[in-house]
Amino acid sequence: MVSTPTIGVLALQGDVREHARSLVESGAVAVAVRRPEELDQVDALVIPGGESTTMWKLAVAFEMFDPIQQRVKAGMPAYGSCAGMIMLADRIEGGIEGQQTLGGLDMVVRRNAFGRQVDSFEYDLDLPGIQGFRAIFIRAPWVESVGNDVEVLARAGDRIVAVRQGPLLATSFHPELTGDARVHSYFVEMVREL
Numbered sequence: 267m268v269s270t271p272t273i274g275v276l277a278l279q280g281d282v283r284e285h286a287r288s289l290v291e292s293g294a295v296a297v298a299v300r301r302p303e304e305l306d307q308v309d310a311l312v313i314p315g316g317e318s319t320t321m322w323k324l325a326v327a328f329e330m331f332d333p334i335q336q337r338v339k340a341g342m343p344a345y346g347s348c349a350g351m352i353m354l355a356d357r358i359e360g361g362i363e364g365q366q367t368l369g370g371l372d373m374v375v376r377r378n379a380f381g382r383q384v385d386s387f388e389y390d391l392d393l394p395g396i397q398g399f400r401a402i403f404i405r406a407p408w409v410e411s412v413g414n415d416v417e418v419l420a421r422a423g424d425r426i427v428a429v430r431q432g433p434l435l436a437t438s439f440h441p442e443l444t445g446d447a448r449v450h451s452y453f454v455e456m457v458r459e460l
């Protein structure tokens with residue numbers, strides 16, 4: 267893989283500019299992706315937070331759902347934050363009637379899991395190679411259970427909040443909001459290695 271990968275940020279909803287900034291800081295070229303032709307141009311994709319039900323409907327309306335799913339199946343690296351984590355989960359709990367995900371990560375994610383207890387909070391996490399990351403959770407999901415091939419990267423208390431399976435990365439929290447680009451750098455490294 268090239269040392270300066272081009273990474274798309276799905277721009278249907280969410281903190282597109284903030285993700286792009288952290289990707290650029292991590293040595294990638296970042297582009298907004300709204301259409302299938304734009305998806306074709308990128309080496310990897312970030313799926314921001316927002317509302318997974320809305321994002322799913324927008325992805326279908328913009329004819330992006332199937333193309334993204336196909337790229338993910340074909341091995342494109344992808345990173346989903348919060349609602350993006352829900353989008354990358356094979357199975358979800360607490361979704362709305364008929365809610366579909368792109369899938370790819372062999373796990374069950376519970377929507378609004380922390381949200382029922384407290385709407386938003388911050389928590390200092392350790393991830394592999396990253397000590398003391400201030401993670402911001404906003405109506406966040408947690409990972410209920412993972413398959414054998416999924417690596418748990420971080421927990422908040424006893425809840426799983428960051429995972430990786432091959433080229434796919436997901437976090438319950440929003441690293442783009444802190445201006446600390448270390449999680450994005452971790453993803454860019456993953457993209458470079460694959």
Ligand SMILES: NC(=O)CC[C@H](N)C(=O)O
Nearest residue numbers: 315316317318348349405
């Ligand atoms: N900050 C977020 O992305 C929240 C996720 C949202 N609760 C959902 O279900 O999609």
